Amino acid sequence: MRSRVPGAYWLCAALALVIALASFVAHRNRSYREREEARALAAARAIANRTTRSPDMVAGGLVAPAASPPRYPFLRRRTVDGRSLGGPGAPADDKLLYDIAQRATTHAIVEPADGDSARFVAAIPGPGGAVAVALVEPPSGPESLPVFLLLGLLALGAVLAATRRSALLAAGGAALAPVTFAWGGPVPAAATLLLAAAVAAARHAGLLTRASSELRRNRIAYTFVAPAALAMLVLVAVPFAVGLVLGFYDHRHGTYTFVGLDNFIQILSGGGHALSDPLNFYFTLGVTVLWTAANVVLHLTIGVALALLLRQTWLGGRGIYRVLFILPWAIPNYITALIWNGMFQSEYGAINGILHSLGLERVSWFSGFATSFTANVCANTWLGFPFMMVVALGALESIPRDMHEAAEVDGATGWQRFVHITLPHLRPALAPAVVLGAIWTFNMFNVIYLVSDGQPGGATDILVTQAYRWAFERGERYGLAAAYATLIFLILLVWTIVGTRVTRKERAA
Amino acid sequence: MKTVALVLLALTACASSDDGREAVVLWHSYAGEERAALEEVATAINERSTELRLVLVSVPHEALADKLTNAIPNGNGPDLFIYPGHDRIGDWVAGELIEPIEYYVSEATADRYSPDAIGAMAYQGSLYGLPLAVKSVALYYRTDRVEEPPATTDELLAMGRRLTTGGRFALVYDNADLYGHAAWLHGFGGRLFGGHGELTIDTPEAIAAARFAQQLGGDGGIVPPGMTGTLVSTLFNEGKAAMAISGPWLQAELEPDVPWKVASLPTVSATGQPAAPFLGAEGVFLSTRAHDMDAAFAIMDELAGDDSALRRARRGRQVVPNRSAYRVADIGGDPVLAAFQAQAEHAVPMPATPAMRMVWTPYETALQKIIGQGADPASALGAAEREIESYLQGAGE
Numbered sequence: 001m002r003s004r005v006p007g008a009y010w011l012c013a014a015l016a017l018v019i020a021l022a023s024f025v026a027h028r029n030r031s032y033r034e035r036e037e038a039r040a041l042a043a044a045r046a047i048a049n050r051t052t053r054s055p056d057m058v059a060g061g062l063v064a065p066a067a068s069p070p071r072y073p074f075l076r077r078r079t080v081d082g083r084s085l086g087g088p089g090a091p092a093d094d095k096l097l098y099d100i101a102q103r104a105t106t107h108a109i110v111e112p113a114d115g116d117s118a119r120f121v122a123a124i125p126g127p128g129g130a131v132a133v134a135l136v137e138p139p140s141g142p143e144s145l146p147v148f149l150l151l152g153l154l155a156l157g158a159v160l161a162a163t164r165r166s167a168l169l170a171a172g173g174a175a176l177a178p179v180t181f182a183w184g185g186p187v188p189a190a191a192t193l194l195l196a197a198a199v200a201a202a203r204h205a206g207l208l209t210r211a212s213s214e215l216r217r218n219r220i221a222y223t224f225v226a227p228a229a230l231a232m233l234v235l236v237a238v239p240f241a242v243g244l245v246l247g248f249y250d251h252r253h254g255t256y257t258f259v260g261l262d263n264f265i266q267i268l269s270g271g272g273h274a275l276s277d278p279l280n281f282y283f284t285l286g287v288t289v290l291w292t293a294a295n296v297v298l299h300l301t302i303g304v305a306l307a308l309l310l311r312q313t314w315l316g317g318r319g320i321y322r323v324l325f326i327l328p329w330a331i332p333n334y335i336t337a338l339i340w341n342g343m344f345q346s347e348y349g350a351i352n353g354i355l356h357s358l359g360l361e362r363v364s365w366f367s368g369f370a371t372s373f374t375a376n377v378c379a380n381t382w383l384g385f386p387f388m389m390v391v392a393l394g395a396l397e398s399i400p401r402d403m404h405e406a407a408e409v410d411g412a413t414g415w416q417r418f419v420h421i422t423l424p425h426l427r428p429a430l431a432p433a434v435v436l437g438a439i440w441t442f443n444m445f446n447v448i449y450l451v452s453d454g455q456p457g458g459a460t461d462i463l464v465t466q467a468y469r470w471a472f473e474r475g476e477r478y479g480l481a482a483a484y485a486t487l488i489f490l491i492l493l494v495w496t497i498v499g500t501r502v503t504r505k506e507r508a509a
Numbered sequence: 510m511k512t513v514a515l516v517l518l519a520l521t522a523c524a525s526s527d528d529g530r531e532a533v534v535l536w537h538s539y540a541g542e543e544r545a546a547l548e549e550v551a552t553a554i555n556e557r558s559t560e561l562r563l564v565l566v567s568v569p570h571e572a573l574a575d576k577l578t579n580a581i582p583n584g585n586g587p588d589l590f591i592y593p594g595h596d597r598i599g600d601w602v603a604g605e606l607i608e609p610i611e612y613y614v615s616e617a618t619a620d621r622y623s624p625d626a627i628g629a630m631a632y633q634g635s636l637y638g639l640p641l642a643v644k645s646v647a648l649y650y651r652t653d654r655v656e657e658p659p660a661t662t663d664e665l666l667a668m669g670r671r672l673t674t675g676g677r678f679a680l681v682y683d684n685a686d687l688y689g690h691a692a693w694l695h696g697f698g699g700r701l702f703g704g705h706g707e708l709t710i711d712t713p714e715a716i717a718a719a720r721f722a723q724q725l726g727g728d729g730g731i732v733p734p735g736m737t738g739t740l741v742s743t744l745f746n747e748g749k750a751a752m753a754i755s756g757p758w759l760q761a762e763l764e765p766d767v768p769w770k771v772a773s774l775p776t777v778s779a780t781g782q783p784a785a786p787f788l789g790a791e792g793v794f795l796s797t798r799a800h801d802m803d804a805a806f807a808i809m810d811e812l813a814g815d816d817s818a819l820r821r822a823r824r825g826r827q828v829v830p831n832r833s834a835y836r837v838a839d840i841g842g843d844p845v846l847a848a849f850q851a852q853a854e855h856a857v858p859m860p861a862t863p864a865m866r867m868v869w870t871p872y873e874t875a876l877q878k879i880i881g882q883g884a885d886p887a888s889a890l891g892a893a894e895r896e897i898e899s900y901l902q903g904a905g906e
Contacts, residue, residue, distance in 0.1 A: 069616045071624075074631035076611050086612050095802060098612045272899075279896075346735035364735065367881045456882070457874045473870050474900045 008208055009161035012173035012199040013154055016192045020176045023184030024145060032142040033120075037110045040122035043134035044108075048124045056136040058119070059093040063101040065129030076102070080133070093135055096121060101131040149179065170200035246482035256479070263483035278458035281487075288442060288462040291376070295441045296434060298381045303388025304426065308418075310389075311396055322393075329386035337450035340379035344451070366455040373452075373460050380447045384440075388433060395429035396422070428503075435499035439492055463488050530562040531801060533808045535793075536577070537591040538570035539825075541761065546825030547591075550817045554808065563808050581606045581796050588799040589809055591641060594789040595629045598637050598861040601794070608795045609635040613806045621815060626830030629790035629858040638792035639813035642827040645786045646682070646692065646756045647852040648772045654751040658772040662696075662721065662784070665775050669731030672751045679731040681745060682754035683738040684722055684880055687872045688787055689754065693718040695857045696777035696784035701868055702860055708901070710872070710894035711887065717779065719879050719886035726880040734881065745769075754786075757828060757849055771848040773855065788856035790830070822846060828853065867900040 043054035047062055063085070066076035078085045078098055085098045096113055103109060104123035113119040113135055121135045153175045160172035173196030181189035202208050215222065247263055249256040273280040278287075306325055310318050328336065343350040344365040352362040366372045399422065407417050445464045448454065454461035454469070461469070463484060471481035539547050544567065551563045566587065568576055573590075574597065580586035582604070601607045614636055619627050626640040650658050654672065659665040669679035683689035694700075699714035709715070726732040733744070742762035744750040753759065754774065763769060774784035793812050799805040811817060818831035822840045828849040835841040835850060859865070875893040878884035 072616060072619050072627070072636075074611060074628075074634055074636045075614055075616060075619060076635075087615070092803070095612055102609075347733050348735075348740065364881060367877070455877065457878065469870075474867060 005158045005162045006164060006169065006203070008199055008203040009158060009169055009172055011208075012169075012196055013157055013176075015195055016173060016176045016180075017150070017154070019188050019192050019195070020150065020180045020183070021145075023180050023188045027183035028142050032138075033112075036120040036136065036138055037122070039138075040110050040120040040134055040136045041108070041124070043136050044110075044122040044124045044132045047134055048126050048132035054134065054136070056139070057134045058137045059091065059097065060121075060132075060134035061097075062126070063097060063123075063131045063133050066102070078102075096135060097133045101133055104131050104133075105129070150176070153179065166200045166204040169203065170196045172196075173199055243482050243485055246479055247486045249479045249482075251476055251478040259479065263480050264487070266480065267483055267487065278454075278461060284461055284463055284466050285491075287373075287460065291373070291444075291462055292438050292441045294377050295380050295384055295444075296438050298377065299384040299388045299437055300430070300434065302381065302385040303390075304392045304430075306385065306389045307392035307396055308422075310393065325389055326386045328382050329390075333383050334446045334450055336383055337379055337447045340375065340382070340447075341451045344375045366452055368456060369459045372455055376447055376452050376460055379451045380441065380444060383447065384437065387437065388430070391429055391433040392426060395426045398429075399425045431499075431503040435496065435503065438495065438499075442492060442495075443488070463491075530558070530560055531804055532562050532564050533589060533801075533805050534564045534566060534587040535589040535591065535808070535812075536566050536568050536573065536587040538568050538573045538593065539591070540570075543821075543825040543827065546821045546823075546827070549824060550812065550820050553816070553820070554811050561804050561808060563812075577601075577606060578604060581798055584798050586796050586798060588796055588801075588805040589793055589812075590796065591791065591793050591812075593644070593791045594859065595638070595640075595792055596789065596859040596861050596865060598630070598632045599863045600866070602632055602635075602637065603863060605797055607637050608797045608799065608802065609637055610639070610795055610806060610809075611636045613810070614639075618810065621813075621832065622830040623832060623853070625788055625853065625856065625858055626790050629788065629861070630792050632861050638794040639809055640790045640792050640830045641813055641818075641821065642791040643830050643849075643853045643856075644756055644789040644791060644828065645849065645852050645856040646689070646754050646774075647786075647849055648774050649745065649753045649755060649759060649769055650772065651745070651748065651751055652768040652770055654748070658752070658770075659775045661776045661778045663778040666724070666731070669725075673731045676749065678733045678744070678750050680725065680752045680754070681732060681736060681741045681750040683741060684726045684732055684736050685873055685877045686738065687869055687876065689738075690718070690722055690872075690876055691857070692754070692774050692784040692786035693721050693777070695786070696774075696780065696782050697721065698780055698782060700857075701865070701872075702862070706862060706864070708864075708868075708894055708897060710868075710897065711890035715890055716886045719876070719890060721777075721779075722876065723879050723883070723886065727883055757826065757845075760826070760845065771845050773848065773852045783855040785855050785857050786852070787859045788853055789859055791827075864901055867897050871896040871900075 039054075039056050043057045043060065046052065046054050047060060061081035064079045064082075066078050068074070068076050078101060080094075080097055085094045100109055100111075100121055100123040104125050106125060108122065108124045110120065110122040113121040118141075119135060119137050121133065123134075124132045126132055157172035157175035160168045160175070174193050177189050177192040177196075180192050199208075246256075248258060248260060250259045250262070267281045270280045270282060273283075275282060277283060309315065310322055310325075315321075344352075346352060346362060346364045346366070349365075351365075356362055363371055365375045403421055404417055407421060412420070442462070443464050444462070445468065448460065448462050448465045449468070452460045454465060458466075458469075467481045467484035467488070470477045470484060535551075537544075537547060547565065551565050554561075554563050570593070573592065577586060577590060577592075578601075586606075598607070618639075619636075622640050623643070626643050627636075630636055630638040630640055648658055655668070659668050665680070672679035694715055697714045697718035699712055699718050700709055703709045724730060726734065726736065733740075733750075741750075741753050741755055742759060745753040745759075746762075746764050746767055748767075774786065776783050793809050795802065795805055795809060813831075815831050815833045818829040818834045819837060819840070821827045822829045822834055822843075826846070828846055830853075835847070840846055871893040874896075875884075875889040878889045879886050
């Protein structure tokens with residue numbers, strides 16, 4: 001068994017074969033295309049020069065310049081060799097001739113005629129707007145794969161590798177490099193050589209053996225993890241990476257250009273907008289921070305207050321209240337947001353209706369920043385306090401009753417008991433909830449978009465809604481929107497790191 | 510997801526059909542009677558044709574545009590599709606979604622339609638679709654509150670002051686929307702783009718039009734404050750509004766006991782020009798990735814043909830652009846269809862350039878400021894023009 005061909009060779013040969021085959025297909029298509037393009041161009045040139053027409057040509061001729069009826073400048077009729085193109089019963093290739101003549105007004109075109117690229121068509125513009133067009137059909141197909149050559153080279157490589165010396169293993173793995181060079185040039189050939197060298201070196205160092213035994217030993221663990229890892233990769237890692245990369249590109253009409261840090265510079269320099277302009281990044285950032293702070297403070301106070309209230313023993317039907325208070329949280333937030341938007345309608349909304357019936361002036365909620373912002377905060381407070389209440393209720397359960405009783409015996413007032421017993425016990429549970437709640441609020445797209453929709457004039461937009469508008473309302477500037485998203489991510493990353501530190505200290509204290 | 514599944518189902522259904530006829534797949538977003546009319550047309554086409562079979566696939570309206578831009582470049586799209594406006598043609602041409610069809614279209618075919626309708630299907634010297642229906646707003650009025658519709662804007666204002674009392678208003682329309690405002694803009698002689706595609710947002714004409722809208726909808730005006738599109742039908746139905754400016758789609762939302770008629774919009778007194786709303790041409794378009802262009806166009810030609818137009822006008826109540834249809838007594842004599850057809854004669858096709866998409870939001874922000882907060886029209890429109898300009902530069906137009 002000394003002469004057995006090592007597994008490392010087969011690994012190397014399989015990869016090298018992939019490179020070689022890819023090079024061959026590219027080479028074959030290129031040379032076929034060059035051959036057919038030359039034939040098509042020659043046929044078109046023969047028409048343009050009015051010499052003997054090529055026997056390769058299956059359709060074509062001299063296409064006259066387009067003529068438009070005066071009333072319809074967008075209708076353009078064309079003729080080929082005096083015959084009208086198109087119309088009832090026209091040959092199937094007429095549209096092909098018409099389309100390429102339409103495009104070849106200033107320069108020659110040669111390209112595959114149909115999707116399957118077997119036939120080629122060429123067009124050469126001539127004097128007076130006429131276009132010489134020729135469609136050619138290939139007499140023979142592209143060259144076929146030299147199977148025996150490849151098999152021979154692989155066998156030669158196997159013989160070399162069977163000596164089980166690392167240097168000869170490398171030489172065997174590189175056996176396909178010469179043909180790869182002939183088909184694909186230096187880059188794939190160099191890749192083949194590097195591959196062979198790398199596999200030989202890895203085998204020499206024993207890396208391959210160790211990796212395969214590691215895989216074999218923990219096979220079950222890797223099998224269990226694989227589906228989840230794959231899902232995370234496809235659903236989280238890939239979109240995240242695409243988003244990060246997109247921030248360095250500029251998008252116009254479906255083409256992306258690399259612009260380096262331009263998007264970030266444009267955003268962080270304010271983009272030429274005054275600081276009081278909602279399009280200025282710092283204005284929106286300020287609004288976002290204000291929005292987050294206002295909401296978290298309200299969620300926290302209302303949530304904790306209600307939790308304390310629901311702990312009171314004199315209150316009947318606490319279970320019912322508990323369910324009622326959690327309801328806003330259970331309803332999908334966009335439905336709630338739409339309802340609040342309706343209630344804040346200036347003429348027919350419920351809130352102005354109440355104000356009006358109390359003899360007060362109707363408020364045009366969405367035409368001023370302060371009122372519009374207030375409307376957003378109202379809607380989001382409604383959505384957000386149940387979470388804090390639930391967290392606080394849970395934390396309150398964990399406070400031993402005897403502590404309160406002991407304090408009461410010592411003569412502590414209700415306020416003193418709240419400050420010195422309840423609050424210190426609530427803090428470790430509420431700190432992570434605040435970190436999390438702040439992140440949710442910071443990115444609360446639905447409420448902003450559906451309640452105020454940024455009115456007036458984008459002033460109540462937050463960073464995520466601005467990013468959305470750059471992507472979908474201001475000319476598909478995906479790159480700029482992605483840069484916004486990256487900045488939002490960085491801000492929240494810093495916030496999370498700081499927040500976790502504080503929480504950890506809280507726990508330790 | 511459900512619609513994707515439906516589409517896949519429909520595609521596999523037509524691929525596996527074995528009656529030997531070639532299937533042409535059409536995506537549309539019609540609902541109700543319009544959909545029934547299209548199905549009737551499809552049945553008629555399929556009975557007539559021996560070689561082709563038209564397969565209809567219904568896609569929800571709000572998803573149609575996205576589905577088309579995603580599916581067609583990947584080869585999963587339809588052969589033909591119906592889109593309820595021509596204003597995205599520029600985008601589709603830039604994205605190579607739709608095929609120019611002037612190779613197929615003869616002068617006689619083009620002569621079937623009103624010039625504005627077929628003209629709306631053209632972009633940069635090529636023809637990209639055949640028109641199925643024209644859509645514009647016109648003036649609805651309740652005959653129990655208005656005897657004769659106003660002929661001029663001066664009459665409208667005078668009537669408006671009489672009719673606006675105690676929570677009742679003379680007129681409702683979506684005045685913070687550029688689509689609703691366009692009629693005044695054009696009536697005052699303004700346009701969004703100049704002859705060379707340059708922006709003309711804060712011209713004297715546009716400022717005069719905005720000032721008129723402010724007069725209508727501002728303090729002491731005849732249009733209720735805080736108007737949105739959804740309020741139009743409610744207020745008109747409840748009798749809180751005597752007149753409404755809206756399109757053919759409003760009919761479906763009107764209660765049966767509301768007495769109403771439709772008329773053309775009034776003439777702008779300051780210029781003597783009729784108020785001219787946006788004309789949206791609904792069309793059928795040919796995908797660049799259609800399986801068989803010739804077959805697909807043959808179907809397209811029938812869909813936009815005169816026979817189909819009669820069915821769609823009768824059953825689907827569409828304002829068809831086919832001139833011959835109005836020579837048929839029941840369609841030419843239909844007061845609603847004839848009124849919208851008359852309004853379509855005084856309408857401005859919506860610009861189809863991709864730049865148009867940057868215009869909507871800034872212009873509407875300006876309208877909100879002008880009408881809702883009494884801002885100065887000149888400065889608000891000036892700010893809008895600068896904002897749009899900055900977007901256009903960013904997008905490299």
